[in-house]
Amino acid sequence: DATCFPQSIGMAATFDEDLYSKVGEVVAEELRAVGVRQVYAPVVNITRDQRWGRGQESYGEDVLLNSRMGVAYVKSLEKGGIVATPKHYVDNYGEGGHDSFASQMSWRALREVYLEPFRACVQEGGARGIMAAYNSVDGVPCSANSRLLKDILKDEWGFKGIVISDYGGVEGVHGSQRMAESIADALAMCLENGLDVQMANTDGSLLQSVKDGKVSQKTLDESVRRVLRIKFELGLFDEPFVDPVKAESIVRSPEHRELAYEAACEAMTLLKNDGRSEVHT
Numbered sequence: 001d002a003t004c005f006p007q008s009i010g011m012a013a014t015f016d017e018d019l020y021s022k023v024g025e026v027v028a029e030e031l032r033a034v035g036v037r038q039v040y041a042p043v044v045n046i047t048r049d050q051r052w053g054r055g056q057e058s059y060g061e062d063v064l065l066n067s068r069m070g071v072a073y074v075k076s077l078e079k080g081g082i083v084a085t086p087k088h089y090v091d092n093y094g095e096g097g098h099d100s101f102a103s104q105m106s107w108r109a110l111r112e113v114y115l116e117p118f119r120a121c122v123q124e125g126g127a128r129g130i131m132a133a134y135n136s137v138d139g140v141p142c143s144a145n146s147r148l149l150k151d152i153l154k155d156e157w158g159f160k161g162i163v164i165s166d167y168g169g170v171e172g173v174h175g176s177q178r179m180a181e182s183i184a185d186a187l188a189m190c191l192e193n194g195l196d197v198q199m200a201n202t203d204g205s206l207l208q209s210v211k212d213g214k215v216s217q218k219t220l221d222e223s224v225r226r227v228l229r230i231k232f233e234l235g236l237f238d239e240p241f242v243d244p245v246k247a248e249s250i251v252r253s254p255e256h257r258e259l260a261y262e263a264a265c266e267a268m269t270l271l272k273n274d275g276r277s278e279v280h281t
Contacts, residue, residue: 010267012059028080044117051097074125085129092133100134128161149194
């Protein structure tokens with residue numbers, strides 16, 4: 001029953017950061033009211049090939065627009081007590097619009113175009129989550145890419161939050177990308193190279209991997225520390241439950257629906273066919 005706002009590409013068409021900030025505040029308020037404390041959003045992937053079927057989730061092709069809209073939304077979520085998780089880090093669709101395809105981008109293009117919205121969301125927006133993409137960059141899966149997750153994200157940008165895999169991303173390091181002999185080895189590889197949380201954690205191999213020395217105690221402690229820090233910041237150990245009666249009065253309230261209507265009106269984009277187009281043979 002949540003209030004339904006326009007898709008990200010529609011909000012980008014408003015070119016209105018202030019309006020989008022208000023949308024983010026409402027989203028955060030409704031999320032918190034029903035007990036959700038982390039969202040896997042926003043999508044800040046640069047979308048320049050519409051054959052990729054998820055363009056509506058993004059803010060389009062422009063680096064600056066992606067960055068500004070991403071920061072506006074992330075700030076509102078984080079201010080409202082919700083962990084924002086910009087995704088998919090990074091360049092998760094490849095040549096021809098193939099989803100989760102191996103990235104062939106140069107590091108210069110990655111730096112100047114595809115990584116920039118993520119940097120803005122982390123350093124300016126204060127995002128406490130990042131979702132690693134399914135694909136590989138420079139031949140290394142993003143979920144196990146030390147250059148992306150450690151060198152750039154955590155060391156260079158000073159990211160203190162948690163890096164979570166896309167759903168089944170760790171399993172893909174084994175099954176799709178053939179970089180590990182087993183899912184257990186894939187998880188160990190990802191954790192040692194900067195991943196903090198596996199989604200979904202279904203194989204139960206972590207304890208044995210620590211005992212076998214495939215995952216160091218230092219790595220485990222650091223990831224657990226990052227997760228616990230955020231849970232303490234959110235107050236989950238002090239107030240883990242919400243009031244369902246109060247939630248009913250907040251979710252989809254008349255004020256929130258009014259803002260959704262305003263956002264929908266501002267997102268409308270009219271295209272004009274002035275009749276001047278000609279076909280030349």
